[in-house]
Amino acid sequence: MKALPTNAKIIDNLTMSVHSLPPLPADADLRRLVHFSAGDGRIWLAGHRMVLLHLSGLGSLRKELIRMIGVAQARRVLMRAGYESGMRDAALARQVRPNASPFELLAVGPQLHMLQGAVQVTPEQLDLDIEAGIYHGIFRWDQSWEVETHLRDFGPQAEPVCWMLLGYASGYTSALWGLPILYKEVECAACGHEHCRIEGRIASEWPDAEQMKADYEEDSLLVRIEDLQADLDSLRVSLSPSDDLGELIGRSKAFEKSIDLLRKAASTQVTVLLTGETGVGKERFARTLHAMSPRADKPFIAVNCAALPHELIESELFGAEKGAFTGAGAARPGRFERADGGTLFLDELGELPHSAQAKLLRVLQTGEVERLGATAVRKVDVRVVAATNVDLEAAVEAGRFRRDLMYRLNVYPIAIPSLRERVEDIEPLANHMLRHFMVLHNKRVTGITDRALDAMRHYSWPGNVRELENLIERGLIITSPGQMVDVDALFAVAPPPPPVTLSATGELRQGAPADLDSLYEELQKRGLSLEALENGLLQQAVERAGGNLSAAARALGLTRPQLSYRLQRMKER
């Protein structure tokens, strides 16, 4: 497949040099990203799950962290946590404001930070030319949650304390522009300054860059191990052939049970019958069985019985001597002979025609194959693994499959669970596939959003692991480099939005029609009539719009004349 462009060229026209900055753009687009899904205990910011915390709770966590591991370590831990959040929000910025100016794009971070209740941000200075490698920004901070809680717990400070906020700014800006950009808190309200103030530059422009970067490094040994692990992963993925993708990944009970059966069979010669829905990975199981068996260094030969024409299947399986049938120009070994010493995988066994069933039975009983047109038999040492997604028992009842052959094959059945039966395996599988396809398509995204994972867990997966593989590949191709794969990149039709959102004035807004039930119940409870409800809504809309009838009409989804008519009717009643 053709390699897709990498993220090298996504940045263009990102040039500005402004000393008197424009005001921050309206944040309605960001507020719309917040969804309260109270019914199932979740809050979303676009695809990311958020949590509303009490500042006092967060403050006590911060305080205990400082007491337990000391100021220096706590500072670094919180900076890294902030950095992680900042990176996540940067992934949203390009989604939400794809065609915005550099300033408006950058503003998503400060504005989300404000929406999240972390701090009030006022940009003071910005020199920005990403292509030329120029970034210099100064921002004023007020209302820092860290100042508030730190002053309460520890009193005035000699050093700045807005650690998590600072990490956020560095993580956000670095991820947004794809450059290492680090911030310093040059003034902090916890140190007696009037405001907090931060300054950000490209890392190499700070004289003490190495020391600053170290703040974002975890214990160096752990980081090194993680890096090595990542290298190893990408190496392993790039070296493995594509049909080996996904290996056998999963820790669900249902899956573990099948793997356990597979392990026990591996060292024996027993004929294995794999059953399960289409796409569950039967060939992968067969290959793994072969790889774990003493036959691992001998051939693994796979035959799909449904893919071969009936008239060819016998010569394919058992071979043919020269001139055995029209078209048999030279003597040819069949798949049984080619698998000698190894494993023969017969997929979709239920499709095998009757005459071939009889011959297969004989080979299994005697360990000898007879090529078409041959006068002598050949000894073969082959372990047969068969697979079917049809009910062989039913095929026997219907006369399509030989009972004696079924008994011969059905010695050691392993049922492979559908993806629906192993929901907890979806996340590790999806992440593994994503890494594989990133190498294959030479394209990097930053992962899969919580919301997309959630949608995948609720999907029915008729095509099982194979379908998951297709979706992940498609999701990677649709997602822009450096962003996270979200729901709409995976599924053509996005799931309905959560019913409750944040209104322009900050109230939770009930969305129709998902909440008509509760609205109806509320009406019943309050004994409101439909007319009273309509009148109340009309009055509310006019009041909230400050008497501006056009705005009130828009809020209600009416035209202005329609609203006037209804108001008139209300007065006349």
Ligand SMILES: [Zn+2]
């Ligand atoms: Zn501060």
